[in-house]
Amino acid sequence: MLECNWRDGKWETTHIKPYGPIQVEPSCKVFHYGQAIFEGMKAYKDEAGDVFLFRPEDNWKRFNESAKRLAMPEVPYEVFVEGLKTLVNLDKEWVKYGEGLSLYLRPFMIASENGVAAAPSTEYKFMIVMSPAFAYYRGEVRVIIANQFSRAADGGVGYAKAAGNYAASFYPNNLAMEEGYQQIIWTDAASHEYIEEAGTMNIFVRIGDKLLTAPSNDRILNGVTRRSVIQMAKDHGIEVEERRIRVSEIKEAAQNGELKEIFGSGTAAVIVPIKGFKHEDFKYELPVIENDYATNIKAALMDIQYNRTEDKHGWRVKI
Amino acid sequence: MLECNWRDGKWETTHIKPYGPIQVEPSCKVFHYGQAIFEGMKAYKDEAGDVFLFRPEDNWKRFNESAKRLAMPEVPYEVFVEGLKTLVNLDKEWVKYGEGLSLYLRPFMIASENGVAAAPSTEYKFMIVMSPAFAYYRGEVRVIIANQFSRAADGGVGYAKAAGNYAASFYPNNLAMEEGYQQIIWTDAASHEYIEEAGTMNIFVRIGDKLLTAPSNDRILNGVTRRSVIQMAKDHGIEVEERRIRVSEIKEAAQNGELKEIFGSGTAAVIVPIKGFKHEDFKYELPVIENDYATNIKAALMDIQYNRTEDKHGWRVKI
Numbered sequence: 213m214l215e216c217n218w219r220d221g222k223w224e225t226t227h228i229k230p231y232g233p234i235q236v237e238p239s240c241k242v243f244h245y246g247q248a249i250f251e252g253m254k255a256y257k258d259e260a261g262d263v264f265l266f267r268p269e270d271n272w273k274r275f276n277e278s279a280k281r282l283a284m285p286e287v288p289y290e291v292f293v294e295g296l297k298t299l300v301n302l303d304k305e306w307v308k309y310g311e312g313l314s315l316y317l318r319p320f321m322i323a324s325e326n327g328v329a330a331a332p333s334t335e336y337k338f339m340i341v342m343s344p345a346f347a348y349y350r351g352e353v354r355v356i357i358a359n360q361f362s363r364a365a366d367g368g369v370g371y372a373k374a375a376g377n378y379a380a381s382f383y384p385n386n387l388a389m390e391e392g393y394q395q396i397i398w399t400d401a402a403s404h405e406y407i408e409e410a411g412t413m414n415i416f417v418r419i420g421d422k423l424l425t426a427p428s429n430d431r432i433l434n435g436v437t438r439r440s441v442i443q444m445a446k447d448h449g450i451e452v453e454e455r456r457i458r459v460s461e462i463k464e465a466a467q468n469g470e471l472k473e474i475f476g477s478g479t480a481a482v483i484v485p486i487k488g489f490k491h492e493d494f495k496y497e498l499p500v501i502e503n504d505y506a507t508n509i510k511a512a513l514m515d516i517q518y519n520r521t522e523d524k525h526g527w528r529v530k531i
Numbered sequence: 532m533l534e535c536n537w538r539d540g541k542w543e544t545t546h547i548k549p550y551g552p553i554q555v556e557p558s559c560k561v562f563h564y565g566q567a568i569f570e571g572m573k574a575y576k577d578e579a580g581d582v583f584l585f586r587p588e589d590n591w592k593r594f595n596e597s598a599k600r601l602a603m604p605e606v607p608y609e610v611f612v613e614g615l616k617t618l619v620n621l622d623k624e625w626v627k628y629g630e631g632l633s634l635y636l637r638p639f640m641i642a643s644e645n646g647v648a649a650a651p652s653t654e655y656k657f658m659i660v661m662s663p664a665f666a667y668y669r670g671e672v673r674v675i676i677a678n679q680f681s682r683a684a685d686g687g688v689g690y691a692k693a694a695g696n697y698a699a700s701f702y703p704n705n706l707a708m709e710e711g712y713q714q715i716i717w718t719d720a721a722s723h724e725y726i727e728e729a730g731t732m733n734i735f736v737r738i739g740d741k742l743l744t745a746p747s748n749d750r751i752l753n754g755v756t757r758r759s760v761i762q763m764a765k766d767h768g769i770e771v772e773e774r775r776i777r778v779s780e781i782k783e784a785a786q787n788g789e790l791k792e793i794f795g796s797g798t799a800a801v802i803v804p805i806k807g808f809k810h811e812d813f814k815y816e817l818p819v820i821e822n823d824y825a826t827n828i829k830a831a832l833m834d835i836q837y838n839r840t841e842d843k844h845g846w847r848v849k850i
Contacts (some may be wrong), residue, residue, distance in 0.1 A: 213557060233554040238532055238660045243641050245703070246565050246694030252647075262788035322562050323698075328571075328637050332701040332733050341557045343647065358686075365684030366722035367677075369699045375565030376695015379642075382566070382602035382651040382689040398775065401684035402721040414647050495802050 213286050214295045217324070218336040226291055228299055228328035231341060233458060239324035241333040248375035249278040250320035251313060252479040253298045254345065255531065257309040262531040263300060263443060265317075266517050268293050270425070270436045275319060278372035284330040285322055291338060296309045297380060299340055301344055301531050306404025312514075334499035345480075353476075353484055355395045355410065356388045356489040363431070370408075372432035381411045393490060395476070399459060406456045413476030418505055421474070427454045437477040437513075442526060444509045458493055466496040469483035474498060475506040483510040483519075533614045537604050537655040547618055550660060552804025560642035561672055567694035568597040569639035571798040573664065573761035574619045574850070576628040577803045577838035582619060582850040584636075585836050587612050589755045593764070596639060597691035603640055610657060613640060618659055620850050631833075635799075664799075671797075672803055674693040674714045674729065675707045676778055676810040681720035682750070683731060689727075689750035700730045712809060716746070716777060719750070722754060732795030732803060736776055736786045737824055739791070746773045755794040758830075762844060763828045765812040779808055785815040794825040802829040 215234075216226040242248050251271040256264050270526055272293050276286040296317060300307065307315040307414050319340045323333030361384035363377065364370020369378060380398070388396050397415055409415055412436040417424045428434035445452045465471035474486040475479045485506045488497040515521035516528060534553075535545040561567050570590040575583050580689040586639040605628050615636060619626065622694060638659045639770045642652030680703035682696065683689020691697060700715070707715050716734055717727045727745055728734055733754040742764050746835040747753035764771045784790035804825045807816040834840040 231536055231557070233556050235554055237552050238550070238639075238658050239637075239662075242562065242694075243567055243639060244569055244634065244637070246567055246696070246698035248562055248565055249699070250563055253579075281702050282698050283705055287557070305784060316647070318558075318563070320557075320562060328635070328660070332705065339557050343558075343645070349584055360686050362684040362686035365681040365687060367681035367720060369677050369695075374698065375561075376688075376693065376698055377565070378563070378649055379565035379567070379601050379693065379695055382564075383600050386602055404686075470801045488638065493826060506600055 213341040213342070214299050214342045216291050216295070218338070223288060223291060224421070226295055228302065236324065237326045239263050239326045239328055241325050241327065244316060244328055245330060245433040246376045247282050247284055247323035248320065249275065249282055249284065249373055250318060250375065251275050252375060253296070253317040253319070254479060255307045256314050256517045256519070257307045259306065262308065262519065263304050263307045264517065264519055265296065265300065267436050267440070267527045268529055269295055270439070271319070274373065274434065275477045278374060279321065281372045282374055284323070284336055287321065295340060297531055299342065303342060303449060304346055305339040306342065309345060313428065314345045316343045316345040318342070324425065324467055327407055329405065341434060352487045353394045354392070354488040354490070355397050355486055356391065357397045357407060357489055358399045359404050359492055361396070363398040363408065365401050367430060371428065371433055374514050375507070378411070385411070397489070399432055405458055405460070407459060407462070409434050410476050412480070413478040415461055416441065416475050416477060416515070418473035419470050421451065423452045423505060424457050425452070425454055426457055431485045435481055437482060440513055440527065441477045441480065441483065441509055447507065448508065448512070452507060463491060463494055463496075469495070472499070472501055473504055473506055479481070532661070533618050533659040535610050535614070537657070542607060542610060545614055547621065555643065556645045558645045558647050560644050560646065563647055564649060564650055565644065565695045566601050567639065568594065568601055568603065569694065570594050570692060572615070572635060572636040572638070573633040573836070574626045574634045575633050575836045575838070577625060578628065580628065581838065582623055582626050583836065583838055584615065584848040584850065585618070586755050586759070586846045587615055587848055588633055589758070590638070593692065593745055593753065593755070593793075597693060598640065599840055600688055600691045601693055603642070603655055606640065606657050608649055610751065614659060616850055617619035618661065622661060623781060623850070625661065625663055627663060629795055633664045634666040635662045636714055637661070671806045672713045673711070673807040673809070674716050674805055675710065675712045675728060676716045676808055677703065677718045678723050680715070682727065684720050684750070686749060690747065690752055692752060694749040697730070704730070707823060714806070722776055724779070726778060726781070727751050729795050731799070732797040735760065735794050735796060736790070737792035738780070738789050740770065742769050742771045742824060743776050744771070744773055745776055754796060756798055759832055759846065760796045760828055763831045764824065765832070768826065769824060782810060782813055790815070791818065791835045792819055792825055
C-alpha cells in the first residue's frame with residue numbers, strides 16, 4: 213500500500229509498505245465529519261505480461277475535484293499517478309492475466325486530524341490499497357427508478373466521489389433489495405421526473421438506435437467509464453445524446469417498443485445490462501436483443517484495456 | 532472512553548477503558564462509504580457537585596433515527612444512555628463547576644468491516660469519547676444565506692446527524708469565511724427561497740414579537756436544543772411558529788424594521804445570536820435590542836441544565 217500524509221499545509225514523503233492496519237484516535241475527524249473521498253481503478257495484464265492502467269489522469273483529476281468540494285487538499289500528480297505506477301509495478305505479479313481479471317486499485321483520502329470541532333481537518337492521509345479482482349458478475353440486475361429518496365441535491369456533493377454519498381444510498385437500496393431489485397436509478401430531488409445515476413454506475417438508455425445519458429452536473433458523477441462509453445459509441449457510429457431524460461419518456465418508449473436497452477457503466481463491471489425496471493406501479497422487462505450496444509461497447513472497451521486493439525484515444529498507460 | 536462492537540448481527544460486550552488509539556485497516560468501510568453518525572451532548576455540574584445530563588433519551592432516539600437512515604444497526608438504550616451515565620460517573624471529576632463549563636460527550640458509530648465492496652458494512656463500532664468544554668464563544672457571528680450551494684436534498688440524509696453532511700458543508704463555509712462571514716444559513720435546494728438550518732445550528736427568526744423556525748423535515752436536523760428553545764419560548768408566553776420561512780420575508784422584515792433577532796440553537800453554545808446577514812446583494816445588521824429572546828431563552832435553558840431552577844419538563848437526568 214501507499215501512504216502519504218498532509219501536515220502543516222504540505223504533502224510529506226510518500227511511503228510504500230506492506231498492507232497493514234493503521235492507528236487512529238477515536239476523535240479522528242473522518243469518523244465525525246466525513247471528509248473522505250476515493251477513486252476506483254484497475255490494472256490490466258495483456259497476453260505478453262505487460263501491465264496497463266486505464267486513463268489514470270482522469271481519475272486523478274476527478275479525485276482533486278472531489279477534494280476541492282470536500283475542502284481537502286489536492287493530491288499532486290507525482291503522488292497519485294506516479295505513486296499508482298510505482299505501486300502496481302512492485303506488485304505486478306498480482307495482476308493476473310485472463311478474461312475479466314485485474315488488480316483493483318483504491319486511492320483514497322481521509323481527514324486525519326484529531327479533535328471534535330466541526331471544521332475542516334488540518335491533516336489528511338492519502339492512501340492507495342489494492343486487491344485482485346475477478347470478472348464481475350452480479351447476476352441479473354433489475355432497478356427501481358426512485359420516486360421518494362434522493363442521492364444528491366443541486367449545489368451539493370453528488371458529483372464528488374465522496375464517502376457520504378454512498379452511505380446515504382444504502383438504506384433506500386436495502387428497501388429496493390427487499391422488493392427484489394438490485395439497484396436504484398436516482399432521479400432529481402426537486403421533481404423526481406428525470407433520471408440521474410445509479411450510485412455506483414452512470415446510466416445509459418437506448419431508445420430506438422439512439423443512446424441517451426444524463427448530462428454530468430453537480431449531482432451526477434462524471435464517470436471515466438461513462439465518458440469512455442460515450443466515445444466508444446460515437447466511434448461505432450452510434451448517435452449519443454447527453455441530455456436530461458424524463459422517466460415518462462423511458463416509460464413511453466417501453467410501451468411503444470422503442471426502449472431497446474438500459475445499462476449502467478462503471479469501473480467494476482465496465483457495463484451492467486439492466487434486465488428490468490420498476491417505477492411506481494409500472495414494471496417493465498427489457499427485451500433480449502441481438503447485437504446490443506451494451507455487449508459491443510463493453511467488448512470494445514475491454515479490448516483497449518487488455519491491449520488487444522489499437523488505442524487511438526491514448527487511454528492505456530503502460531506500467 | 533466507551534466501546535461496543537456490533538458483529539454477527541448483535542452488539543457485543545460494552546467496554547470502558549482509557550482514551551487511546553484504535554487500530555483499523557485501510558479498507559475499513561467508514562473510510563470509503565462513509566457510514567458514520569454521531570451525537571453531541573454535555574454533562575453539567577451544579578453548585579452541590581451533582582452532575583446532570585440534558586435530555587439524553589432524545590439524543591439516543593435521534594441517534595437511532597440517523598442509524599436507520601444510514602443502514603446501520605440501532606444502539607440499545609443500555610449501551611447508549613446507561614453507557615453514558617456509567618462513563619460520566621467514572622469521570623465525574625472532569626465535569627467542572629462554573630458558568631458555561633461542562634463535559635462534552637461525543638457518542639458516535641462507524642462502519643468497521645474491512646473491504647472495498649460498495650455495500651453496507653456487516654460490522655460497526657459504537658464509541659463515546661469525552662472532552663472538557665469551556666463556555667463557548669465564537670465572536671460575533673454573521674451569516675450568508677445560501678443561494679447556490681445546498682446542504683441536503685428532499686429524500687436525502689439532511690435530518691440525520693451523518694458525518695457526510697458536515698464534510699459537504701465545509702467548502703461553501705470556507706468561501707463564506709473568505710468573505711468575512713462565519714456561517715451559512717442553508718436554503719432549500721429546489722428553490723433556495725426558504726431557510727433551513729445552519730449546519731451546526733437550527734435557526735430562529737424573530738419578526739415583531741413572533742418567533743419563527745423552519746419545520747423539521749427530511750432535510751433539517753430536529754435539534755434537541757431546537758425543541759428545548761421552542762418549549763422555553765412557549766413557557767415565556769412567546770408565540771412560536773414552526774413553518775417554512777421565505778428569505779424574502781426576512782428581508783422585507785429587515786427593511787420595515789420588524790426583524791428583531793436571528794439566532795442559532797445547538798448543544799455547543801445553546802444559543803448563538805446572529806449579528807448580521809447577507810443574501811445576494813442584500814446586507815443587514817441586526818439591531819441591538821433590550822430584553823431579547825436569545826439572552827432570555829439561553830438563560831432559562833442554562834438554569835435547567837445547571838440545576839438552578841425547577842425542571843418542569845423532566846429534562847435533567849442526574850448521574
